[in-house]
Structures are given as C-alpha cells and as structure tokens.
Amino acid sequence: MNALGEARVYRAAIIGTGGIAHAHAQAVERSGGRAELVAVADVDAGRAREFADKYGVPHAYAGAEELLREQRPDTAHLCTPPRLHAPLALACLEAGVTALVEKPPTLSLAELDTLIEAERRTGAHVATVLQHRFGAAAARLRRLQDSGELGRPLLATCLTQWYRDDAYYAVPWRGTWESEGGGPTMGHGIHQFDLLLSVLGPWSEVTAVAARQARPVDTEDVSMALVTFESGAVATVVNSVVSPREASELRFDYERATVEVEHLYGYTDDDWTVTPAPGQEQVKALWGAERGEGTSGHGDWLAAVLDALDRGQAPPVTTADARRTMEFIAALYASAFTGERVRAGQITADSPFARRMDGTGAPWRNP
Template identity: 45%
Template sequence: MFVTPSHGSGRGPVRVAVVGTGAIARVSHLPALTALAAEQPLEIVAAVDVSADAAESFRADAGIAHAYTDLDRMLAEQRPDLVTLCTPPRFHRDQTVAALRAGAWVWCEKPPCPSLEDFDAIEAAEGADGGPYASIVFQHRFGSGSRHVRELLARGALGRPLVVHCQTTWYRDQAYYSVPWRGSWADEGGGTTMGHGIHQMDLLLDLLGPWAEIRAMAGRLVHDIETEDVSTALVRFGNGALATVVSSALCPDEVSRIRIDCARATVELTHLYGHRNADWRITPAPGVSAGEAAAWQDFGADEPSSHEVQLRGLLADLRAGRRPRSSGDDGRKSLELVTALYKAAFTGATVQAGEIVPGDPFYSALHGGVPGWAPGGAAKAAP
C-alpha cells in the first residue's frame, strides 16, 4: 500500500530528504535544492547517513531540521514527498523501494543499481498513474544544448545519422579506488563503463534513439580492482547509424565527447563533466544554405546541463503527478546498453537489444559469472 504524499500534490512546499551525505550530496544535490528552494515552495526536511556524525554535520551546514541514521524511521516520521539518493549503488534498490512504498518519489544518483534485475524490482514498486516514480540522475541529457540538438535530429534537419563516436576518457588514480565500494561488482555494480561512461551513453541514446546490436571488449589494464578500467564497443543503432563507444579511467588528457556525422551536418559536443551551448558545434555539409546553417546555431538562452535543471523538471512532474524523464523504460535503456556491453565484452558474442532477460546470467549481475571477471575469479588484464 502506498502512503499519500503530504505536500507534493498540494500547495504546500515539496518536502525533500537527502539520503547519503557524501561528496555528491554536498557538491551537486544540495546546491540544486538550495537554488530551487529560492524560486519555488520546497523544504529540505531531513538528512540521512549511516554515520551519525556525517548526518549531523550535513544537517548543521545546510540548516536542515532533522538528521537520521535510520531511513525507515525518517520516512515514517517526516513523510517526505521526494527522496534524493546519494548512496553507493548497492543500496539503491532497497532504499528506492522503501521510499516508494512510503509514498515518496525518488531521484537516484547514477549508476542506478547494479543490475537490470534490481532496476525491474524498483520499477515494480512504483505507483500506478500519478506515481510515486523513481528517476535516475542523468543530467547530461538536460539543458538547452542537448534539447536543441535532440529537436534537430528528431525532425531530420541534419539528415540521417550515419557515423557516431561516444567518448568518456577520464583519469582515475589508485587513490580513487581506495574508497571501499569502488571497483567492486557487489558495491558499485561495474567499472568505468557503468560509473563514468554511462552518462555519455545515456545522452547518446537520448539523441539517437534505440540501439540494435553491440560488440565489445573490456580490460583491467592498470588498477587493482575487480571491475574493468577500460572498455570499447561497436554499436549499431536502430536507424542504421554505426557508433564507437569508449569508456576509460586511464587517460590523463580527460574529455567527454559525442560526435554524430549526419547526411547534412556533423554535430559535436566536447566537454568534461557538464556542457553549455558553447560546447556544441554544428558543421554543415556542402550544399546546405547559409541561412539554414545559421538557424541551426540558434540554441536559445544558455541553460547548462546540471543537477539543477533536471531537478527543476522533476519537481514540476511531481506536482503534476506525471512520469518524469529518466524513469521507467526511459531510465532503464542506458542500463540495458551498459549491461549488453559487458555481456558482449566478457563472452565475445554480438548482443542484440532486448536479449538480456530473466534467466540470463547478465540480468542479475553485470559480470555474468564469467571466470576472470566474477568476484573470486582469477584476475587478468583482459578476457
């Protein structure tokens, strides 16, 4: 049985609880919530962390009334309308389901959860029409730049997409993996593909639509971890476009990039952890009129990708009782592609969209139990 939210559907402020008070909560979630609280009825009512000191510190710094170490107790006492989850991935399923069953909507940091099985369990716990719903933090698909390019592609202004490159080449040293839950299948769910590359892959899917098949390779080339620190893939999209996808934690010259070569133009985004209008470039093909090419450059008012812009839309959806973007099937599609990449890399097979279903070993764990990659297996540089 779902508990009716106390304020979200009425005129009072949306009551928000922050669960997990580490870096991402302080750097991204709290600033977004604070900014939006200045423009609309919103109140942060509680902070939750397994560490009482961490919860109390966050509460005091943010001026929040209550700090908890027990999620269930907070849900019962505060009855928030929205829970933002900033905890390690292995907790996302249980915490999201608990919040949904208490009547709260959920905004969950990526990676969404360690498996498609977990995601489907979350979706099954959502409410019927009107929510509550669980949405994933995929802020790169939001903002004026991605909105403009998505519209151009959707109406065919740039011509048919043909050749695509999706790149997340970042650098992480061994100290980064000293955090206990990182680099672990059980805690993080996957490596750089799941933890880093999923952002650009999500944006790519949002721009291009469904994928059809994937081939891949992955390696554990530098770091002493269970998961991979680099992966490469070839993806065929449903519209026929062919893509290369690279995710790496080994690259001192860090960059995030998407390039789509279409029949009438090349569109390219180059940034690192977030983008604005100036980070997008559209190059017309020969024969495109100057007037049309100039119109393509009109991105409108600059609204950078950010947690704030995604959360603003989510709050509007909560108040209206409608399913938000990056939830349900729309949120699942990126995890499905990542899962298929792991299966293709660890088995050497070409994986088709939709083939990973209950009973497939990769449905319940991204390593699929493959020797050399599954926990307890003999480590090796590449399968």
C-alpha cells in the same frame, strides 16, 4: 499547483551525505522555492548533522527508515554507494515517496525490474539522475533531429576518458561488482552514452571489449563498444578511468551537419559546435537561433523532475528510460565477456547478465 491554485513546494530529503549530495542540496536551493530540503540521513550521524547545518536543514537522521517514517517527504534524493540504491528506492516506494536515485540506479537489470514492479504496485516513482539529457543544447539537438533539419543520423562517437588513480579506489566500496556493479561503464561513461541513446534512440546490437589495464580493481577500467541503432546509425563508445588527459566528447554526424560537444563533467552552449555539410549552411543558423543558459547539471534535471510532478507524471529519467540504458550496459558486458554480438532484448530474466553485470565472470577473475 495545489487545490487552491498555488504553486506546490515539494518537501525533499537527501539520504547519503557524501560528495554528490552537495550537488543535490544546491539544486534544491536553486529551485526557486519549488522544493525545500527538510531532512537528511547518513549512517555517519555526525556527517549528517554537519551537512544539515551547512544547508540549514532542520532534521538529521542516522537512518533512512526513521527519516521516511517521521518526515514523509515528497521526494528522497538517494546519494549513497550504488549497492544501497535498490533497497533504499524500494523503501521509498513502499512509503509512497518519489525516489530520485544517483547513477547507476541499481546494480543489475534484475534489481531494476524489481523496482519497476514495485512502482506498478505502489503508484510511487523512481527517477534516475542522468542530468546530461537536460542541458539546453541536448534538447535543441533532439528537436532539430526530430524535425528532419539535420537529415539522417549516420555516425556517432561517444568518449568518456577520465582519470581515477589508485587512491580513488582505496575507498572500500569502489571497484567491485558487489558494491558498484561495474567499472567506468556503470559509474562514469553512463552519463555520455545515456545522452547518446537519448538522441539516437533504440539500439539494436552491441559488440564490445572490456579490460582491466591498470587499476587495482575487480571490475574493468576500460571498455569499448560498437553499436548499431534501429535507425541504421552506428556509433563507437569508449569508457575509461586510465586517461591522463580527461575529456567527455560526443560527436554526431548527420547528412547535413556534424554536431559535437567536448566538456568534462557538464557542458554549456559554448562547448558545442556545428559544422554544416557543403551547401547546408542553414543548419548552423538554425542552431544559433536559440541559446540556452547554464550548465548541464542537477539543476536542469531537478527542474524537469518538478515539472513532471506538477503534471502528475512520472519524473525523468523514468525507469523505462533507465532500463534501456541499463540493458545497453548489460549487453556491453555480455558481449565483452562472451565474445559474442548481443542484440537488444537478448538478455532475458534468466540470463546471468540480468542478475549481475559481470554475468559469467570477468575473464581476468581467474588469471
């Protein structure tokens, strides 16, 4: 609300008008008038203008700096290749603009810590787009877990088995540590295991492997991890871009029920199932007592962002939340490349895995 008690309309900009930018533009369109897209920017000026025309955006720029200087939006959706996320987010913070950053938010923990420090200094915010946290079923699962209705979490499995062919990696910025920061662990599976972490809470130890099985890339194309959580729960995490039958799956085994979802790029309530333990049929009734609408996507995430901004709070996913997920990624790579179990908090600022996700180097770098 503004000083007159009227609902605030947030002036939004999109920087980078490639494929994912359309999801952001559509989320703004469907925000019920809470946000309006006032400008876009892309290094390809023609593509920026075409995008602007498609969505009825009044201003198109060939550079982010000019857009930020001339339009001073409330929010800037960063939809560029990952290597540009940190410098663009920093420019937004310096301009007092809330940066809404596609995953992964940065290429390393060190870059993310630079943004966290800039947040403290400027008072502006960075939020990462990890939209699967915001689906209605995920919110319901967290409520039932926190209320104790499900009993203790015991075991979880988290699978992102997708397929990306050689043509996908022909795009120059894909498949390198310098431009993407990692393989499917950074850019694909992050959605599922971020949801896993949002449900099960702080992790304590990771043991992992990573491999380059089939794709012509510098990064891994498969990774697997065994994870222990502070709660005592244990989980397996699989990330792949070499799996012809594509699926995204999460399964949580509690004392009183199994709760699971299978989807691909976004879930609805219909994708979730609950299997009560013997004698615990009330759990299924509790789950079915609510029903959410829509798909876990950018729309629900943007609504949560605008709700937070209305309250004067840091929007989700906050840098503190994103750091826990990024630390998990760094620990997975550190375990995979050193052969050691890695504990939470072990990757300090002087660790090579804080500065780059490949740290001491992928084992296939020097065959």
